[in-house]
Amino acid sequence: MTIQWFPGHMAKARRQVTEKLKLVDIIFELVDARLPLSSRNPMIDEIINQKPRLVILNKEDMADPQMTKEWIRYFKEQGVEAVSVNSQAGNGLDKMVKAAEGILQEKFDRMRARGMKPRAMRAMIVGIPNVGKSTLINRIAKKNIAKTGNMPGVTKAQQWIKTAKNLELLDTPGILWPKFEDPETGYKLALTGAIKDSILNLQDVAIWGLRYLEDKYSSRLEERYGFKELPDDMAHVFHQIGERRGAISTGGEVDYDKVTDIIIRDVRSGQFGRLTFDITPEKA
C-alpha cells in the first residue's frame, strides 16, 4: 500500500506513533537496506523522542552487502545500534533480538535491582510504506506459533505478539511518511517501489537509475545493457535497450514506455544484482 501524504495524514500518523510510544521499551525503526537514509522518516528523532531505538535494515538480500556493512558502521558511529535482516526469509531475527536486549540491558538491570518481576521487552515497528513492516511482524508471529504451538489466527485478535524470545511486539506497525525533500530522494524511493509509480515521471526515474548504475555499478550495466558509459543522448540508450529486449516497433520506433518499464523492473527484480542507492555521508 502506498499512501499519498498530506499534512493531515502526517499529523495523524505522527499522533498514532506518539500514542503508542509509552507502551513500548524500544522502537524498531525499519528502513530499506538499499536506502538506509532515504527510507527514514525525516522527523523520526523528534517523533520517538529519546525512546531507545534499533535501526533495522530490512531487505538485506537486495542490498549491496559491502554498503550494508558500511551503513551499520555509520549508524553505530552516530550512537545508533543497527542490524540488517531479511524478513522475507527470516534471516537475522536472532541478531535483531540480541541487539535489542543489549540496548535495554541497563534498563532491565535497574528494574531487577528495584525488585520488579522480570518481563519481556516490548517493541513497536515503525517505518515508511513498503519497507516490510508487515512481513517482519508476520515472520515473528509465525516463528512464535511454530514454537509455542498456538493456533494460527489467535494472535490476530491480540494487540501483542508474544515471542518465545523475550520479546513482545505490538501487532500493528507505525506508518510514517518518507522524505520528499529533494528530487534524488524521490527517484530512489520510486526506483525501489517505496512510492507510487504515478507520483514521479517514470522515464526520469529510469534515467536516474541508469546514471546511478553507470556511476557505481558500471560493469553490471555493461553486462546487461551493453553500455559501460552512457552517451549524453538518452534516446540512443533507450533505443539500444529496446532493441535488445524487443521494445522496438516494426517501423523502428522505440517504445519509450516499455523500455522505461524494463529498466525499472530489472532494478526492482535484482537483475543488476544487489544494489544500494544511498552512499554513507563520509563516502559521498
Ligand SMILES: Nc1nc2c(ncn2[C@@H]2O[C@H](COP(=O)(O)OP(=O)(O)OP(=O)(O)O)[C@@H](O)[C@H]2O)c(=O)[nH]1
Ligand atoms: N526481498 C525482500 N523482500 C521483502 C523483505 N521484506 C519485505 N519484502 C517485500 O516487500 C514488500 C512490502 O512488504 P510489506 O511487509 O507489505 O511492507 P509494509 O512496510 O508493511 O508496507 P505498508 O503496508 O505499505 O506500510 C512485499 O512485497 C514483501 O514481500 C525482505 O527482507 N526481502
